[in-house]
Amino acid sequence: MTLEAQSQTAGTWPVAFRPYQTNQHQSALSVYRANSEIFGQGEPSGALYRVEFGCVRIGRVTADGRRQLCGFSFAGEVFGWESDEEHRFFAEAVGETGVRVLRPGRDAEASQKLLSLVLTSMRRIQEHLLALGGTKVDERFADFLCEMAERQGDDCLVRLPMPRSDIGDYLGVSFETVSRILRRLKERGIIRIPDTHSVQILDYESLLEISRRKLS
Amino acid sequence: MTLEAQSQTAGTWPVAFRPYQTNQHQSALSVYRANSEIFGQGEPSGALYRVEFGCVRIGRVTADGRRQLCGFSFAGEVFGWESDEEHRFFAEAVGETGVRVLRPGRDAEASQKLLSLVLTSMRRIQEHLLALGGTKVDERFADFLCEMAERQGDDCLVRLPMPRSDIGDYLGVSFETVSRILRRLKERGIIRIPDTHSVQILDYESLLEISRRKLS
DNA sequence: CGGAGGTTTGAAGACATTCAAGCCTAGTGG
């Protein structure tokens, strides 16, 4: 599928996967095929990236070979922050994904914008951390699903473009357990699973209840 | 104990708990007694805080009353970031703790500094997230201990001013389990426990090995 | 049609939580 073809079919995509409209200082669009690396652990950092369409997973591989994902980025979102000279995480395309390199200015206004972007990013990580702190795995998954619903702007149908193993590595849970959680939620009548990569939320309230998203 | 007395005894404190030397734009020093609230969930945000001495725990209480700590701040460290108008987390003094309010400027230089501070903070949260993603609780604790050793600048003796329940809530683990982990590590000859709030690291390498801190 | 990769499901075992009891220590009041 060429880049042109992508653009033409854009209108039929769910919100979160639609090519992102930009207005200025465009650098070239890079299209990565499924499961290809955007940057790797240990590579020099510096640039920021914005997802134009598709989905990116960000994570780390530990010394013993296990993987921990610390986030997904969808169309319109920015990733690649590092406080270090080297990337401490890898970034890979989940499915076919378009990415643009950003070159932020160094003036006060640009710094402000950057700061705001980082804070948003940090907020997401903090919420993820909260979820991982929960003892029950259903909590973690419920939280994940709510987050995805929010980000995709649709309380009913959520698209999960990533494989179960990605969700597992994101939630710190085996992929078999992800599968079992889905079954449990389905049997409780909280979700429906039209196909492997879609979840229909039937009872958003219960989902919120299961997650730890509510404050005291 | 008055503020003056604090300063006089400063020299005998471990590095991380020593009053922090500052140079400019001092606002008044607030001293909080043990377990008192610095700010609460839902309160209006805006200010930044720097710890002068002592230790602050930052976390959230969920709707069902459970608690998740997402970080500790020690002398010299800054906390209170929010992407929102309201504090989404609470901050409490662990022991007696001195805190100063910061009023960052809005110029480019200040923004740069701020950005760098936020990135440091984010990095810490990311590492914490990595730790929570691990399945084994010994991993989580080993990671915590390594982090504390790094931040206190001492590979041998680590001070843990917070109670076991704080460590548990930080690691997403029951406080009884924290106690058991400590025993296991002691029995394996990796640590010694001179007193309840100190841990002596006998085998830092093993600790690193147990944690997920090493990259692939 | 056949194969490969991802997904679901089952059974056994490992691990953490929970509940309950005892311990230790610092702080209090006699």
Next chain:
DNA sequence: CCACTAGGCTTGAATGTCTTCAAACCTCCG
């Protein structure tokens, strides 16, 4: 100065949950 108390810490036993290993399924693609 010492006994006493309260809170935090440790330890044990039972229960429940998640992981691991294994096998079967399903679906997309060659």
